[in-house]
Amino acid sequence: MRLELRGITKRFGTLTANDHIDLTVEPGQIHCVLGENGAGKSTLMNVVFGLLHPDDGEILIDGVPQRFANSGDAVRRGIGMVHQHFMLVPVFTVAENVVLGFEPTSRLGRLDRARARQEIRHTSQQFNLEVDPDAIVENLPVGLQQRVEILKALNHDAELLILDEPTAVLTPQEIDALMAIMRSLAASGKSILFISHKLKEVRAISDVVTVIRQGRVVDQVPPTTGESTLASLMVGRDVTLTVSKEAAAPGAPVLELDDVVVRDDRGLAAVDHVSLRVHAGEILALAGVQGNGQTELVEAIVGMRPVESGRITLGGQDVTGATPRSVLDSGLGHIPEDRHRYGLVLSLSVADNLVLNAPRRAPFAHRGTRNLAAVRGNAESLVSRFDIRTTSVQAPLSSLSGGNQQKVIVARELSRPLQVLVASQPTRGLDVGSIEYVHRQIVEQRNEGLAVLIVSSELDEVMALGDRIAVMHAGQITGVVDPSTSRERIGLLMAGATGDGHE
Amino acid sequence: MSTVSRRRTRGIGVFMALLGLVTALGFGLASGSAARSSLTFNPVDLSASAPLHLGTLTLPTAIANLVLGLAMAALGVELLVRVPRRGVMARFGAVALLFFLALLLWAVRTTGPAPINFVNVTAVLVGASALTMVLIFGSLSGVLCERAGVVNIAIEGQFIGGAFIGSMVASTTHDFFFAAVAGGAVGGLLGLVLAFLSLRYLSDQIIVGVVLVTLLSGLSSYLNLQVLTPFPQYNTGNLAPNLPIPLLTKIPVLGPVLFDQSGFFYLMIVLVAAVSYGLFQTRWGLRVRAVGEHPQAAATVGIKVIGVRYANVILGGVVAGLGGVAFMATQGQFQPGYTSGLGYIALAALIFGRWRPSGAVVASIVFGLSLYLSYNLQTFQVPVSTEVLGMVPYLITIAVVSGLIGRVRPPAADGVPYQRD
Numbered sequence: 001m002r003l004e005l006r007g008i009t010k011r012f013g014t015l016t017a018n019d020h021i022d023l024t025v026e027p028g029q030i031h032c033v034l035g036e037n038g039a040g041k042s043t044l045m046n047v048v049f050g051l052l053h054p055d056d057g058e059i060l061i062d063g064v065p066q067r068f069a070n071s072g073d074a075v076r077r078g079i080g081m082v083h084q085h086f087m088l089v090p091v092f093t094v095a096e097n098v099v100l101g102f103e104p105t106s107r108l109g110r111l112d113r114a115r116a117r118q119e120i121r122h123t124s125q126q127f128n129l130e131v132d133p134d135a136i137v138e139n140l141p142v143g144l145q146q147r148v149e150i151l152k153a154l155n156h157d158a159e160l161l162i163l164d165e166p167t168a169v170l171t172p173q174e175i176d177a178l179m180a181i182m183r184s185l186a187a188s189g190k191s192i193l194f195i196s197h198k199l200k201e202v203r204a205i206s207d208v209v210t211v212i213r214q215g216r217v218v219d220q221v222p223p224t225t226g227e228s229t230l231a232s233l234m235v236g237r238d239v240t241l242t243v244s245k246e247a248a249a250p251g252a253p254v255l256e257l258d259d260v261v262v263r264d265d266r267g268l269a270a271v272d273h274v275s276l277r278v279h280a281g282e283i284l285a286l287a288g289v290q291g292n293g294q295t296e297l298v299e300a301i302v303g304m305r306p307v308e309s310g311r312i313t314l315g316g317q318d319v320t321g322a323t324p325r326s327v328l329d330s331g332l333g334h335i336p337e338d339r340h341r342y343g344l345v346l347s348l349s350v351a352d353n354l355v356l357n358a359p360r361r362a363p364f365a366h367r368g369t370r371n372l373a374a375v376r377g378n379a380e381s382l383v384s385r386f387d388i389r390t391t392s393v394q395a396p397l398s399s400l401s402g403g404n405q406q407k408v409i410v411a412r413e414l415s416r417p418l419q420v421l422v423a424s425q426p427t428r429g430l431d432v433g434s435i436e437y438v439h440r441q442i443v444e445q446r447n448e449g450l451a452v453l454i455v456s457s458e459l460d461e462v463m464a465l466g467d468r469i470a471v472m473h474a475g476q477i478t479g480v481v482d483p484s485t486s487r488e489r490i491g492l493l494m495a496g497a498t499g500d501g502h503e
Numbered sequence: 504m505s506t507v508s509r510r511r512t513r514g515i516g517v518f519m520a521l522l523g524l525v526t527a528l529g530f531g532l533a534s535g536s537a538a539r540s541s542l543t544f545n546p547v548d549l550s551a552s553a554p555l556h557l558g559t560l561t562l563p564t565a566i567a568n569l570v571l572g573l574a575m576a577a578l579g580v581e582l583l584v585r586v587p588r589r590g591v592m593a594r595f596g597a598v599a600l601l602f603f604l605a606l607l608l609w610a611v612r613t614t615g616p617a618p619i620n621f622v623n624v625t626a627v628l629v630g631a632s633a634l635t636m637v638l639i640f641g642s643l644s645g646v647l648c649e650r651a652g653v654v655n656i657a658i659e660g661q662f663i664g665g666a667f668i669g670s671m672v673a674s675t676t677h678d679f680f681f682a683a684v685a686g687g688a689v690g691g692l693l694g695l696v697l698a699f700l701s702l703r704y705l706s707d708q709i710i711v712g713v714v715l716v717t718l719l720s721g722l723s724s725y726l727n728l729q730v731l732t733p734f735p736q737y738n739t740g741n742l743a744p745n746l747p748i749p750l751l752t753k754i755p756v757l758g759p760v761l762f763d764q765s766g767f768f769y770l771m772i773v774l775v776a777a778v779s780y781g782l783f784q785t786r787w788g789l790r791v792r793a794v795g796e797h798p799q800a801a802a803t804v805g806i807k808v809i810g811v812r813y814a815n816v817i818l819g820g821v822v823a824g825l826g827g828v829a830f831m832a833t834q835g836q837f838q839p840g841y842t843s844g845l846g847y848i849a850l851a852a853l854i855f856g857r858w859r860p861s862g863a864v865v866a867s868i869v870f871g872l873s874l875y876l877s878y879n880l881q882t883f884q885v886p887v888s889t890e891v892l893g894m895v896p897y898l899i900t901i902a903v904v905s906g907l908i909g910r911v912r913p914p915a916a917d918g919v920p921y922q923r924d
Contacts, residue, residue, distance in 0.1 A: 049803075051802075051803070070802070070805055071802065071803045071804070071805060072804065072805015072806075073805070075804065075805060076805075081803065083803070086800075087797070087799060087800035087803045087804075088797070088800060089792070089793050089796045089797045089800055089801075090796070090797070090915070091796055091915075092789075092792075092793070092796070096789060097800075100789060100790070100793055100800070100801070100804050100806075101790075101801070101804025101805050101806055102804070103786040103789060105785070105786050108785070109785040109786045109787055110784055110785055110786075111784060111785060111786055111788075111789060156804075
């Protein structure tokens with residue numbers, strides 16, 4: 001399928017999310033749309049998929065102008081979309097999800113489950129996408145769920161696939177598998193629109209890269225373009241991609257974990273006898289495929305999850321089983337993994353979010369009454385010091401971009417005396433500019449003698465930031481290695497091969 | 504099967520086993536060896552459709568209840584050990600029935616030479632079946648609405664509306680078919696109001712529901728005073744005639760309970776089967792459930808989420824309205840306030856039945872029996888406060904909803920407004 005967009009414009013009130021966007025995807029082409037968060041990529045894709053109606057411009061498929069009343073129309077025209085947040089019903093089976101909206105039926109509207117199963121087997125074989133049609137979707141790992149999304153699109157005879165930030169939730173191995181699938185789909189003649197802000201992937205997989213910034217097409221370039229050129233096109237200024245840091249000067253251990261066991265929500269040992277030490281003035285990066293106990297480990301350190309056995313000490317003080325407040329009071333700063341669920345209240349103002357960890361303490365409150373002047377003063381100074389882009393400190397946090405929301409957390413956590421900083425996925429969902437900023441802040445804190453524990457499933461981040469890298473698999477530390485260790489070696493540790501790492 | 508539902512199943516098992524032991528000891532051994540209990544099985548009226556005659560059964564109370572209690576405990580232990588995937592609710596229902604039987608045996612025990620008191624099993628079940636039927640109408644209405652993602656807490660109001668209009672139409676036309684049509688229409692209209700406010704204006708569904716109940720209860724009292732009292736010919740009091748099914752009514756106990764009922768009872772059975780089949784076997788059901796679980800996902804494949812929700816809430820309203828007429832048809836007359844919270848108990852049955860028609864049926868049977876017994880236990884001069892039995896449905900629901908015996912999972916988008924873009 002040849003998809004052509006001509007002058008697509010979409011406005012939300014005064015904001016122009018897409019401003020006369022022209023773009024052509026040739027049959028069998030992998031076309032990447034590269035842009036920062038908020039550049040208008042998702043809006044554009046929702047227009048193409050019929051979820052939004054353009055204010056101006058037209059969509060042509062094989063030269064014929066189209067009007068999509070809803071996404072059902074787009075699907076019937078051969079467009080399939082794999083959403084960033086999967087559009088799958090968790091309690092349905094794979095087969096039910098794949099046929100939803102296009103169900104084969106026998107008499108009386110009865111679902112023909114046998115035919116659904118058969119259709120899926122056929123499509124999976126054709127495109128080499130193995131998945132059990134009878135599995136319940138919520139029981140599948142994320143990578144397989146994504147495969148179901150792709151299968152769903154293909155089963156509706158999609159000729160053009162839109163993949164919206166498809167790697168955001170995947171492990172390195174799953175990303176490789178996805179890329180192989182994308183290549184084979186393109187080889188069989190399918191067109192692919194690939195949305196991303198990750199430069200490495202874009203260069204690895206695309207045939208053409210269209211860069212958009214603030215709703216406009218900035219340039220169309222070949223994938224051979226250098227990373228720094230792509231980054232500056234995307235951000236609109238020069239950005240440094242590597243983290244510059246001097247060698248660490250580690251001091252005494254500050255955060256110590258001894259033989260810690262933590263159970264997950266299902267009662268299984270998610271953290272299985274883990275011992276770790278984080279020294280003052282060093283960054284310990286905890287690598288691992290998501291879901292191997294990192295989340296539970298951090299929750300246990302911060303006091304959000306009970307510790308089954310073992311001991312956690314902070315600056316020599318036992319904080320095993322302490323409440324989150326007393327842990328924070330002992331000098332721990334926490335950047336949580338999911339900033340929308342923990343760490344921020346989106347409907348509160350920027351100023352209130354900046355004092356969330358000390359709302360009832362001096363100088364922000366006095367005898368149970370808030371000192372709003374102090375709250376505002378604190379907010380104004382942090383907003384300028386950490387370069388938080390907001391219309392006002394009283395604006396609701398939800399009006400800020402993801403990157404600026406993250407800056408609010410970073411600013412709050414780093415604006416008080418700390419012994420240790422625990423940061424989970426600190427740059428997830430952030431654009432290049434914000435990533436650079438957050439990394440610089442973290443390294444600065446480490447230089448000033450803070451002990452830093454970074455948890456990240458991005459191997460690049462782990463290798464760029466860590467002074468030592470601990471790899472976690474199935475609740476256990478499979479090795480603690482030097483950042484100069486090869487990616488393959490770390491990949492093996494992530495897959496569970498036990499290392500001969502020191503410590 | 505997930506760990507959570509395994510835990511829930513085990514929790515129910517423990518509860519059943521304990522209830523069994525309490526029954527065996529409290530209602531069994533504590534009754535003493537001299538106590539006797541009598542059961543009869545014949546309906547009071549002896550018309551042509553009366554079942555085959557069964558004699559009176561007299562049992563030693565202690566031994567009978569010991570056996571019943573141990574059977575209950577055994578069912579509980581079986582759940583605990585085997586943790587079966589299916590039939591948990593059915594086992595629970597069976598244990599509840601055994602418990603009620605034991606309670607009755609204990610209540611009518613006598614130590615004298617001749618039985619002066621007895622339980623008419625058939626009469627108890629027939630009496631309870633009227634309440635159960637109404638609860639099933641209500642919980643089916645809930646299934647239809649909530650599976651599509653809209654909480655219908657207005658079932659009580661739809662009962663009132665259906666009962667009021669049903670009584671007027673039945674009194675004037677003397678035909679329950681027209682009463683059912685009118686009551687269903689009123690329920691559907693109330694469903695439309697709920698759908699319109701919560702889908703078009705995204706009002707809080709719970710609040711809209713409560714407002715509708717309050718409105719209907721006030722309005723029906725007012726109209727009762729202004730219309731039905733001065734013109735009693737519009738509220739003459741009609742009981743829906745029974746339509747006995749030949750031969751089947753001859754079966755002892757089951758015959759009168761299942762096959763000598765009004766048209767509403769048979770309609771209820773047809774509806775349960777239709778909703779159960781429709782929801783889980785058809786394209787319509789798959790789409791409804793998708794809309795209730797993940798409306799965005801449904802929308803991306805071209806399903807009209809709002810349209811599905813409108814249709815289901817209106818349909819649910821019709822079913823609840825029919826329930827109101829059915830209730831009126833067992834009482835004879837409209838009286839303000841006489842639904843006395845049945846709509847809410849139907850919601851509880853929906854939750855306890857895990858948003859499934861079959862589960863709702865089991866829960867409605869248990870709740871219907873406990874309500875019936877709470878209304879009628881005085882006749883047995885039981886030293887248990889009737890209010891305590893009346894609380895049983897609520898106690899069970901609180902236990903279930905709070906996760907005391909495991910956690911139930913409603914449709915993921917239940918009560919969550921859906922907005923395009």
